[in-house]
Amino acid sequence: MFGISIYLSNDNDFETTIQQASKNGFSLIFSSLHIPEENPANYHQLLTRLGAAAKEDNMQLILDISTESLAHIDLTIDNAERLTELGVTGLRVDYGLTIDEIAKLATKIKVYLNASTIDEPFLKSLLQAGIDISQVEAFHNYYPKPHTGLDVPFFKQTNEFLHSYGLKVAAFVPGDEEKRQPLFEGLPTLEKHRHTHPFVAALELETLGIDHVYIGDPSLQTQTIEQFSAFAKEQTILLDCELSKELDSRIQQHLLQPDNNRMDPARDLIRLEKSRPALGKIDIAPLPTNVRPIGSILIDNQLFGRYQGEITIATRDLPDEPKSNTIGHLTPESIAILPFIKPGQILRLRQYN
CATH class of the missing domain: 2.40.100.10 (Cyclophilin-like)
Structure with missing residues (x-):
């Protein structure tokens, strides 16, 4: 499945963006509560709008969180599932949460782990804590700074390992229209994709074991959207x-x-x-x-x-x-x-x- 990324800023027309993405076969949304360039004081209001738009167009909304970022919207890890009331369908947890907290959270909402940092002892500890593995997926980072993205051998090996535990895996490709601040250098997971056409990068990610591909940057050119749409709806390559x-x-x-x-x-x-x-x-x-x-x-x-x-x-x-x-x-x-x-x-x- 294909997803878009939407960032919580006042000048973002969530409703139109999500409506158009849904019409073009995108079914997933990534957003984050800890982007340094955004004002956390606006998070609750903006997240309410974003969640409502996601529900309106029946799109899954995965929110990147930490214990610190949850505090910006007056929540803790113990009641983070209340985000489902706003339309959030899954939480990506990266740092600051214990094994027990992650296992408990997965009983209430789908949890997405940082794919690039999971190892076997960590997964075994989660299983020992009683986590329902069907409620867990893995999600690679994107890398705004040039030359910091992942290399293919590590990426492929990691995905094979995660699949061996039954986890689906997501990753990012850059956009080819508006690039994301602060560096405007694209938001890929793989460094080789930083200046690659987004649809080409998405097809390559599929061959490397990725189940869900997200556009890291805010937008795509019209011709590129048509390529993603044809593939998502009809499995046709333009x-x-x-x-x-x-x-x-x-x-x-x-x-x-x-x-x-x-x-x-x-x-x-x-x-x-x-x-x-x-x-x-x-x-x-x-x-x-x-x-x-x-x-x-x-x-x-x-x-x-x-x-x-x-x-x-x-x-x-x-x-x-x-x-x-x-x-x-x-x-x-x-x-x-x-x-x-x-x-x-x-x-x-x-x-x-």
């Missing part, structure tokens, strides 16, 4: 491309409709399964040039015999092939998606403007 201006209208019309990678995936190509049955009877003449770098969109011409009409996408640089015409190219951001396209994956090309 690939941005530039198509040849001389392209046959019948071929272009098919290209812009959903298709899927074959279940027996090729090493060098994405093979669009529906293309040959739909386009095989069109007489496609060879082109004089047919350079095929990675990201090239190709259609087999009449020289390929019964393969005429099959549309493919090069997943690596390929040699010239007179039996295949180059009819377009993916954008660099969409080329970065290619390694994460699975067998049978639904795809749809989108012309880049």
Whole structure:
């Protein structure tokens, strides 16, 4: 599942942001009670608004807390479950809580632990304290300061360990529109994602054992929202491309409709399964040039015999092939998606403007 991050400031239009996110397939919200840049005196009023908006659009709201931050809204760990009355569905606990306090809290509300700092003795102590593990998930941090994000080997190993205990795991990717103060350097969990396209980063997190992906920064570009929405609602990957201006209208019309990678995936190509049955009877003449770098969109011409009409996408640089015409190219951001396209994956090309 995909989530957004909303921070408790007076200039934040929670209601509109949450309504739009819900319409686009996002189902989770992360917020925090201990952000140094915010005024804690406003927390209760703002959290009341945020919780009401989350309930209105049926979105889960996970709130990052500590014993100190709870005091800002006149609560303690003993009555923190009262936050459910405001629409909070889970609490992320990072520091300042004992094993017994966490176990007790999990009897009242879902608890999210800091994924990056959990070790086996800690989990065993929680289990010995009688915690219901179904009420517990793990949640990695985001890292505002450049070069402080996690590295992939540690991250993957940690996620495998957490899954072995039955815990689901969440992590962050950066946004690509408004960046979060105070450094405006993106809010990723993995350092390699600090300047990576958010949707590409989200797909990679899935391969590394992440169950829930949150956008750390406040917003995404419209085209990126559409990619997350298509994937959340229809499991469809949108690939941005530039198509040849001389392209046959019948071929272009098919290209812009959903298709899927074959279940027996090729090493060098994405093979669009529906293309040959739909386009095989069109007489496609060879082109004089047919350079095929990675990201090239190709259609087999009449020289390929019964393969005429099959549309493919090069997943690596390929040699010239007179039996295949180059009819377009993916954008660099969409080329970065290619390694994460699975067998049978639904795809749809989108012309880049």
